[in-house]
Amino acid sequence: MNRWIIILLGLSVTSCAVNKASLGGDLQQIEDSVEGKSSKHRPRDSGKSDNCAPSAAECDSDSWTERLFVDILAPPLFYAVTSPWWVPASLIEDDQLCEAAYPKYPYEAEGSGFLLINPESPMVKPFALQLTSEYASDFSGLERVGSRIQLDTSSRFGVDSEWNYWNETTPHGNDTLWNGDFNVTYRFAQSETIQMYSGLGLNWLSGDQSDAGVNFTYGIDMFPGEPFVIRGVIDAGTIGDADLYHAKASLGWIYKHFEISTGYDFLHIGDTNLQGITCGLTLWF
DSSP: OHHHHHHHHHHHHHHHHHHHHHTOOHHHHHHHHHTTOSGGGOOOOOOOOSOOOOOHHHHHHHHHHHHHIIIIIHHHHHHHHHHHHHHHHHHTTOOSOOOEEBOSSTTOSTTOSSOEESOOOSOOBSEEEEEEEEEEEOSSSEEEEEEEEEEEETTSEEEEEEEEEEEEEETTEEEEEEEEEEEEEEEEEEOSSEEEEEEEEEEEEESSSEEEEEEEEEEEEEEEETTEEEEEEEEEEEETTEEEEEEEEEEEEEETTEEEEEEEEEEEETTEEEEEEEEEEEEEO
């Protein structure tokens, strides 16, 4: 009798463990990914041997291939890779030499957005600050509350940082997670109605355990006409052992220092996607 009781208890424990693993939510999958538990990141044996010495013909072939790449393929490849930076600057005729300053709030100066090129008025500022709070949901039990701070200067250098609190309802209760980033940015293309920037920084995540990684950001702010602002940003990087990709687009309505906005946010970490519609409030200074 005791033997059957022990067997039944063992089967119960095993079943609970399996159910917990299979019913885990998106937030739990993210934490598994950054710990390196995802099958996507398991090392694979290439099956190649390193004991192969090149022949003279192979060396000549390698030399010819190297010359072909350096002399013919490298220049157009370089221009193609750097085109996300020099093409926008060329299209909006940014010569990188003009002076820029900020009004008190977007559209304060007639005919401009939130940047004044070679301003004549002394009532301008050498910096601008945006403070944003927003809420997002996928309407399936996953919610996010986030904040963002963006500092821009007339020198073109700036800082942006955001942090988010995630809450997900699962069969086992609620899972919670914090994540965010911090970036130093440079505004590589600017006009009075379009500003584009990119930068490098750090990603971070905090839940049952904490992890960090590197981040690259690329964004645009457009002011097509009062009272609207269109913004988009793309992030790519790592966090722990997982890759991270983030994309967000929003449309805002501005009245002096205040903006209300709506948009869509997509975040990919490891093998998991978190996405949803956003609504936010931004203060412009």
